[in-house]
Amino acid sequence: xxxxxxxxxxxxxxxxxxxxxxxxxxxxxxxxxxxxxxxxxxxxxxxxxxxxxxxxxxxxxxxxxxxxxxxxxxxxxxxxxxxxxxxxxxxxxxxxxxxxxxxxxxxxxxxxxxxxxxxxxxxxxxxxxxxxxxxxxxxxxxxxxxxxxxxxxxxxxxxxxxxxxxxxxxxxxxxxxxxxxxxxxxxxxxxxxxxxxxxxxxxxxxxxxxxxxxxxxxxxxxxxxxxxxxxx
Amino acid sequence: xxxxxxxxxxxxxxxxxxxxxxxxxxxxxxxxxxxxxxxxxxxxxxxxxxxxxxxxxxxxxxxxxxxxxxxxxxxxxxxxxxxxxxxxxxxxxxxxxxxxxxxxxxxxxxxxxxxxxxxxxxxxxxxxxxxxxxxxxxxxxxxxxxxxxxxxxxxxxxxxxxxxxxxxxxxxxxxxxxxxxxxxxxxxxxxxxxxxxxxxxxxxxxxxxxxxxxxxxxxxxxxxxxxxxxxxxxxxxxxxxxxxxxxxxxxxxxxxxxxxxxxxxxxxxxxxxxxxxxxxxxxxxxxxxxxxxxxxxxxxxxxxxxxxxxxxxxxxxxxxxxxxxxxxxxxxxxxxxxxxxxxxxxxxxxxxxxxxxxxxxxxxxxxxxxxxxxxxxxxxxxxxxxxxxxxxxxxxxxxxxxxxxxx
Numbered sequence: 001x002x003x004x005x006x007x008x009x010x011x012x013x014x015x016x017x018x019x020x021x022x023x024x025x026x027x028x029x030x031x032x033x034x035x036x037x038x039x040x041x042x043x044x045x046x047x048x049x050x051x052x053x054x055x056x057x058x059x060x061x062x063x064x065x066x067x068x069x070x071x072x073x074x075x076x077x078x079x080x081x082x083x084x085x086x087x088x089x090x091x092x093x094x095x096x097x098x099x100x101x102x103x104x105x106x107x108x109x110x111x112x113x114x115x116x117x118x119x120x121x122x123x124x125x126x127x128x129x130x131x132x133x134x135x136x137x138x139x140x141x142x143x144x145x146x147x148x149x150x151x152x153x154x155x156x157x158x159x160x161x162x163x164x165x166x167x168x169x170x171x172x173x174x175x176x177x178x179x180x181x182x183x184x185x186x187x188x189x190x191x192x193x194x195x196x197x198x199x200x201x202x203x204x205x206x207x208x209x210x211x212x213x214x215x216x217x218x219x220x221x222x223x224x225x226x227x228x229x230x231x232x
Numbered sequence: 233x234x235x236x237x238x239x240x241x242x243x244x245x246x247x248x249x250x251x252x253x254x255x256x257x258x259x260x261x262x263x264x265x266x267x268x269x270x271x272x273x274x275x276x277x278x279x280x281x282x283x284x285x286x287x288x289x290x291x292x293x294x295x296x297x298x299x300x301x302x303x304x305x306x307x308x309x310x311x312x313x314x315x316x317x318x319x320x321x322x323x324x325x326x327x328x329x330x331x332x333x334x335x336x337x338x339x340x341x342x343x344x345x346x347x348x349x350x351x352x353x354x355x356x357x358x359x360x361x362x363x364x365x366x367x368x369x370x371x372x373x374x375x376x377x378x379x380x381x382x383x384x385x386x387x388x389x390x391x392x393x394x395x396x397x398x399x400x401x402x403x404x405x406x407x408x409x410x411x412x413x414x415x416x417x418x419x420x421x422x423x424x425x426x427x428x429x430x431x432x433x434x435x436x437x438x439x440x441x442x443x444x445x446x447x448x449x450x451x452x453x454x455x456x457x458x459x460x461x462x463x464x465x466x467x468x469x470x471x472x473x474x475x476x477x478x479x480x481x482x483x484x485x486x487x488x489x490x491x492x493x494x495x496x497x498x499x500x501x502x503x504x505x506x507x508x509x510x511x512x513x514x515x516x517x518x519x520x521x522x523x524x525x526x527x528x529x530x531x532x533x534x535x536x537x538x539x540x541x542x543x544x545x546x547x548x549x550x551x552x553x554x555x556x557x558x559x560x561x562x563x564x565x566x567x568x569x570x571x572x573x574x575x576x577x578x579x580x581x582x583x584x585x586x587x588x589x590x591x592x593x594x595x596x597x598x599x600x601x602x603x604x605x606x607x608x609x610x611x612x613x614x615x616x617x618x619x620x621x622x623x624x625x626x627x628x629x630x631x632x633x634x635x636x637x638x639x
Contacts, residue, residue, distance in 0.1 A: 054552060054633045075556045082554020093549045093636065097248055109237065110554040154553075 001193060002028040002051070002162060007060035009046050009216075020046040022216040023060070028162070028195060033188040035207035035224075036197045043216040045166075048197045052087060052164045053080045065161035082110050086155025090167035092147040094139035100126060100150045101135045107158050125153040129183060145176025152183060156192070163187070165196040169203050181206045182230035206230065238559070242566045253571065256535040259528025260575030260615065261582060264608045266521040268583025269590070271604035274514030276587070276596040281506045283597070284435075285499050291333075291466055292366065293473055294497050295319075295459040295480070313455040314484065314493045317443070320459045322483060329475045331468035336363040336460040339446045339453070345399065345439060346412045352398040356413065356439045358446025366462045369435075374407045374422030381442040385449060390422035394436040411439075416449055461496075469498055528575065529615040536568050536623035547627050548635025560628040568620020569613060576612030580605055 009021040020043045028034050038044040049055040050062060053069050054077075062069045065084050072080065081087075094103045104122040113121075126135050129149040139147055148168060155163050165184070169177035185206060188194055198204050205228040212220035246253045297312030320337035323329060339358035344351055363369070364376045376390055389411060391399075400406045406420045418441060427435045447453055463472035473496050477489065486492050540547070547560060584600055591598040 049633050052552070054636075055631075075558075078551060078554050078556050081552055087552055089549075089636070093545065093552075095546060095549070106550070107553045110550075110556070110559065115237075 001030040001032075001065060002195075003061075003063040004050075005061040005063070007050060007057045007062060009043075009050065009055075010058045019216055021050070021057070024213075024216070024218055025060075026211065026218060026221060028193065030193055031188070031191055032209060033184070033194045033207045034196070034209040034211060035204035036195065036211045036213060037199060037201070037204050038213035039199060042213045044197050044199075044213045046216075047213060048164065048166050048195075051162075051195060052085055053077045078110075082107055083158060084161045086152075086158065086160040086163040088148070088151050088155050088163060088165035088168045090170040092139075092144070092151045092171070094147055094150055094154075096140065097138055099136050099138055100131060100142065100153075103139065103150055104154045104157055107154060111158060121157050122153070125157050126150070128156075129153045143176065144172035145179055148172055148176075148180050149183065152180070152187075156187070161193065163192055163194045165194065167198055168196060169198075169200070177203070178230055181228075185230060202228075235562070238562055239566055239570070242563065242570050246567060246570060252535065256532060257528075257571050257575030257578070259531040260525065260572050260612055261528075261579040263521060263525030263528040264576045264579025264612055265582035265586065266524060267518055267611075268580055268601065268604050268608055269586040270517040270521055271514060272583065272587035272599055272601045273590055273596065274510060274517070275601050276591050276599045278507055278510045278514075279597050279599060281510065282503060285503045285506065291463045291469065292499050293461040293463065293469070293476065294499075294502070295461060295476060295494055296457070296497070297455070297494050312493055313453070315456045315459060316454060317447075317456060319480060319483060320456065323459065323461065323476055323479060326479055329472075329479060331464050331472040331475060332461055333464045334362045334366055334462045336360055336366045336462075337443060337456050338363065338458045338460060339443060339451070339455070340457050341446075341451060343413050343450075345395070347399040347409070350399050350401075352395060354392075354395055354398075354437055354439055356441060356446065356450070358443040358450070359440050360443055363440065363460070366460050367435075370425045371422045372425045373405070374420070376422055377440055377442050382444050385444045386442060387416060387418045387445060387449065388421045388442065389418040390424060390440040391420055392424050392434075392436040392438045393426040394434065395439055396423050398437075414450060418445075469500075473498065525611065525615065529572070529619040532568055532571055532615065533619035533623060535571075536564060536620055537626070539567070540564065540623045540627045543627075544630060544635045544638040547630050548632045548638065551630070551632040552636060557628040561624045564624035564627045565617065565620045568624070569616030572612040572616035572619075573609070576609050579612070580608055583608075 004027075005025050007021060007024045008019070011018045011020055024047065036044050036047060046055070050057050053064070056072070056077075057070065064080065067080065067084070069077070069080055095106065101119070101122050104126060105118045108118040108121065123135065126132060129152050131146060131149055131153070134142060134146060139150070142150065168184075169180055172180065181203065184194055184196070188208075194207075196204070196207060204210050205224065205226065208224055208227060210220075210222060210224050211218055295315065297315040317337055320335055323332060323335050337360060341356055342353060343356045344353050345356075357363070359377060360382055361377055361379055369376070371390070372393070374390065377388065380386075381388055391406065391411070396406045399411060400409065406423060409420050410417045411420060412418070424435070441450070461472060461476055463469050477496055480494055481487075481489060481492055484493055550560065588598055590596075
């Protein structure tokens with residue numbers, strides 16, 4: 001499903017070379033729920049950018065859902081992101097002053113899906129994340145947890161190969177964080193592949209597999225034996 | 233996402249911050265508004281001049297003394313004293329002249345005219361009866377200068393309605409009353425019909441007296457200030473001009489036409505001169521207005537650059553969700569174009585309104601210059617593209633990671 005083969009990322013400024021990732025290889029199979037953990041500066045954000053096709057690796061190969069994402073143009077990357085990846089950001093990143101349903105429809109608009117189908121699907125996914133009666137609220141009228149659920153619905157509408165979540169609970173209250181994590185577990189049980197980047201052990205504990213990154217290399221990659229199951 | 237949806241989205245984005253949108257388009261509104269107002273007013277005043285000159289008669293030639301080189305000295309047009317009544321009579325009676333219908337010898341001067349405590353400064357025309365025919369003058373009351381008046385040097389005057397109002401007040405019948413200019417008193421025998429108009433050559437603000445009276449009684453001179461010549465038709469204008477020209481050259485003993493001490497102008501010549509002047513003014517003012525359009529365009533570019541910076545995160549998100557560069561460019565380009573075209577439409581309405589108000593207060597005919605309107609709309613669209621392109625390009629070049637991280 002996802003394959004990183006010997007991936008390195010080096011940032012060059014005029015004077016210094018910074019190695020953000022050094023020869024990283026791993027695989028995530030379909031239906032997995034993996035957490036990538038590490039302190040700040042460990043390279044986990046760089047890893048997330050490469051996994052999310054937001055950035056290209058300096059060397060090595062990245063294969064996403066059977067497609068090589070190593071040497072693509074900006075527009076081709078945009079297309080990959082649109083079809084294959086559902087993003088969930090720490091700061092939700094909903095369009096301001098825009099209704100929940102319009103936010104969810106946005107990726108489908110870029111994919112050129114006809115308007116009726118967009119409406120129908122957006123309603124379906126908002127219902128799934130439990131926001132049926134908040135569809136026409138604008139993002140600033142929703143709580144943090146609700147906004148993140150809108151973002152999850154937006155991440156799901158294109159039926160992507162992976163859901164890529166970057167500190168999904170970083171900006172929301174702990175009670176609502178539990179709700180979001182329970183939603184992730186439910187989605188995972190339904191067969192969605194999820195990769196979550198976090199520095200909080202409590203949050204990472206909800207995943208099936210935990211990958212530890214430090215100084216640009218994977219230092220530990222194991223099955224989570226103490227998986228925290230949230231009641232939904 | 234099709235174009236229609238993109239445009240709808242741009243509209244909703246622009247309505248969020250109405251104050252800023254309003255201020256952003258103000259430059260374009262003022263620029264387009266002044267271009268349209270100025271061009272419309274320019275066309276209106278040109279039309280008015282044409283109407284006025286046309287109303288003087290289109291088969292008309294005007295012979296004026298001076299105006300061409302006299303030795304090394306170039307005489308001022310109409311300033312010479314070489315044109316005489318004998319010249320006029322010669323044009324009238326010469327067997328070589330076949331294309332002339334009527335002539336009118338004239339002596340005109342500005343003078344102070346007094347009635348009791350009222351006085352006005354106006355143009356006094358010493359004329360023959362043929363003047364009324366050539367200039368298509370009609371009277372609202374009384375009679376015009378007659379041949380007998382000219383022969384007997386009668387002290388009579390025909391006045392324009394403006395003069396009548398200035399000297400006698402509204403609603404007073406001036407026929408039979410006396411007016412005074414210099415040491416002479418003249419009896420009003422007729423009032424001409426109001427023709428409207430203002431400024432240059434206002435026919436309502438004139439006094440006509442017998443030519444002989446003007447020459448001998450009022451001013452003590454024997455020359456003419458002009459001879460109006462009416463050709464038999466518009467087709468023989470050039471022929472008439474040549475015939476009169478050669479006759480006068482012979483009478484004044486000139487061999488070389490460039491040395492002549494008189495000039496002959498047709499109404500078309502006069503009209504061209506007048507149009508040239510207003511045309512130059514219109515071009516000049518439109519140039520200034522165009523500069524304000526340029527400034528308006530730069531204002532749009534500025535606000536679009538601010539918008540792009542402000543919405544960096546939004547742009548990053550859109551790109552993360554799959555927006556291609558083209559879509560991002562189009563989105564911001566459309567916003568700029570919508571701004572400038574909206575500004576253009578408001579400016580157009582404003583410009584038409586201004587030219588309507590000004591033309592009604594200045595007594596000009598109101599014209600809408602469609603050319604100017606299409607030009608202005610086109611220009612505002614082009615300004616949108618030109619000044620929106622750079623910010624849109626900048627937005628589309630943003631790297632999604634950098635943009636998402638931007639605070």
